[in-house]
Amino acid sequence: MTESTPAETTIGRYLARRDVLPERVDIIVLMGSAVLESVEVAAQLHHATAARILISGGIGHSTHHLDTAVRRRGLTVAVGRPESHVFRDVLTTQFDVPAAALQVEDQSTNCGDNAAFTRRLIDEPAALVLIQDPTMQRRTHASFARSFADLPGTQLISHAPVLPWIGPEFVSAGPDHPEIWGLPRFRSLVLGEIRRLHDDEHGYGPRGRNFIDHVDIPALVLAAYAELATAHPHLIRPAGA
Structure with a gap:
């Protein structure tokens, strides 16, 4: 588990x-x-x-x-x-x-x-x-x-349709709701999104691919990203993947 x-x-x-x-x-x-x-x-x-x-x-x-x-x-x-x-x-x-x-x-x-x-x-x-x-x-x-x-x-x-509820095996809209993502897939998705939002050479901001304007990512979120990326480095893919 x-x-x-x-x-x-x-x-x-x-x-x-x-x-x-x-x-x-x-x-x-x-x-x-x-x-x-x-x-x-x-x-x-x-x-x-x-x-x-x-x-x-x-x-x-x-x-x-x-x-x-x-x-x-x-x-x-x-x-x-x-x-x-x-x-x-x-x-x-x-x-x-x-x-x-x-x-x-x-x-x-x-x-x-x-x-x-x-x-x-x-x-x-x-x-x-x-x-x-x-x-x-x-x-x-x-x-x-x-x-x-x-x-x-x-x-x-x-208006995001749900606020993800993180269960022990899967992610859903709540404990009594059907699965939306398996937990490993969810981890991969959110790690990839933060990587894309970064305004650096690997991201989608003006300093990278220039698909979006600069996004200020809160320090708390960046710290959570670093923690999750360290725990699951195999789930990190290139920003364009």
Whole structure:
């Protein structure tokens, strides 16, 4: 049996950015991922606000994990397709969201694409609620800030669908919720995200690949990253992996 540490909780909660939801929501931007909880949260927000949902996601590195999650939960939705198509069908068949309220972008393969391709579909400033895999929520927000910098008046609100609960073997939305990630995979994901957020030659900031603007990572999070990286060096992969 493996055991989680406070470091994992510290990093997971930091990455799962959750802003205060505004009174007005114009568009819910739902990013494709393997986290089906994202779909439920987007549906709840749609029913509460009547905002349309723009689903962004093609076939990427998490698609096979999404297919596994769909099968594990016994959903009667076809897999092996762009993540946005799977999410669209779950929204309409499981959560009573009308197809007319949905818009699909199915070419993006990473969160940078999610932001850039979504920007092409939005012409006027709006209040956008961004819903993403919690491990990628903070980087996604930074990507959208970069892509929407040329549209003043746009409001970006991050709303991670879950705050990761770290169990002894897996990570979920809570002790009585289904598994989202196995613990080793979660560790690998969060280590990779902090590495990407770093503004150095290995990261995605201006001093590295210049995909996002500079992100100030709190000292507590950096300390947790160092602790986790030291304990699990085999899980650290290059920033672009």
